[in-house]
Amino acid sequence: MNVLIVEDQKDLAGEIKIFLEKENYLCDLAFTGKIASEKIFVNNYDFVLLDLGLPDYEGLDLLKESRESNKDSSFIILTARGDVDNKIKGLNLGADDYLAKPFSLLELLSRMNAITRRKHGLKKNTFEIKGFIVDMQKRAVYFSSKEIPLTKKEFDILSYLILHKNRVLTRVQLTEHLWGDVLEENYDSNYIDVHIKNLRKKLAVYSSSDWIETVRGIGYRINS
Numbered sequence: 377m378n379v380l381i382v383e384d385q386k387d388l389a390g391e392i393k394i395f396l397e398k399e400n401y402l403c404d405l406a407f408t409g410k411i412a413s414e415k416i417f418v419n420n421y422d423f424v425l426l427d428l429g430l431p432d433y434e435g436l437d438l439l440k441e442s443r444e445s446n447k448d449s450s451f452i453i454l455t456a457r458g459d460v461d462n463k464i465k466g467l468n469l470g471a472d473d474y475l476a477k478p479f480s481l482l483e484l485l486s487r488m489n490a491i492t493r494r495k496h497g498l499k500k501n502t503f504e505i506k507g508f509i510v511d512m513q514k515r516a517v518y519f520s521s522k523e524i525p526l527t528k529k530e531f532d533i534l535s536y537l538i539l540h541k542n543r544v545l546t547r548v549q550l551t552e553h554l555w556g557d558v559l560e561e562n563y564d565s566n567y568i569d570v571h572i573k574n575l576r577k578k579l580a581v582y583s584s585s586d587w588i589e590t591v592r593g594i595g596y597r598i599n600s
Contacts, residue, residue: 377422377492377536378553379403382412382438383454384431392425395481400515400528402555409433416442420552421449423488426471428455428462436465443470450491454479489513496539503538505600507583510538519582529554530575533568537588537598546595572596 379401383389386407393403404419406412409430416424424442428435439451453466456477463474472495473487489512493499501513509518515531517524526534532554537545547568572588579585589597 377401378419379423379425380406380412380415380419380421381425382406382409382430382435383425383427384408384429385427392481392484396485399485400532409435409438412438413441416446416449420549421446422553423491424449424451425454425484426451428453428466436462436469439466439471440469450488450495452484452487452491454484492539498539505538505598506587508579510535517579519579522582524578524582526575526578529571530578533571534575534588537596541598541600544591544594544597548595550595568595 379396381389381392381396381403383392383405384407389405389407393405396403401423404415404421406415409432412424412426412430413433415421424446426435426439426442430438435453435455439453442449443451450472451470453463453471453474454477455462455474466474472491475484475487489501492512493501498512501511503510503512507519508524510516511518512535515535517526517531517534533550536550536553550568572590576585576588579588587599589599591597
């Protein structure tokens with residue numbers, strides 16, 4: 377998943393980035409509100425971690441502006457402003473959660489996981505489909521209690537499709553959210569197709585994988 381860390385304290389931003397990347401998130405950094413606004417306009421982020429005390433921008437204004445143009449993103453406010461008024465204002469403007477500094481990185485991760493589950497209607501960290509068990513937290517897939525060896529990218533694709541089950545995801549969307557790159561016109565969509573083919577092949581050793589559907593000319597969908 378793609379995360380934008382909007383934080384003017386570069387040391388703290390770097391610590392968050394290193395921690396989340398170890399948890400398999402893709403992270404961009406923005407040290408000013410202007411840069412953050414530009415990045416949010418160009419990219420689709422799953423999470424925006426937003427500091428309110430930016431040097432050039434009122435954080436609540438950036439939240440309001442960003443929420444209007446990015447309805448699918450989840451926003452977590454990270455700020456030293458721990459007063460109730462700012463917390464209420466942020467939540468009323470569309471923030472999904474609020475953490476006052478200093479905070480634990482493990483707590484941040486836990487809240488991000490909780491938002492993901494709530495947003496996608498998952499009551500727990502595991503998802504069952506056609507006899508396959510996908511454990512989001514352990515990043516593992518099982519069939520009849522046997523773990524299926526998937527690569528990092530194969531699991532990333534599978535879990536992202538599961539989070540958006542019954543919704544068609546284009547090859548561009550998959551690449552943007554899993555690789556974090558802004559695509560160029562000469563992008564080779566075969567890159568995604570190869571990973572899907574390998575994923576299906578590994579799952580088919582245990583049972584049918586036809587629930588990963590190809591939507592001709594568009595992309596892929598998990599039909600649950």
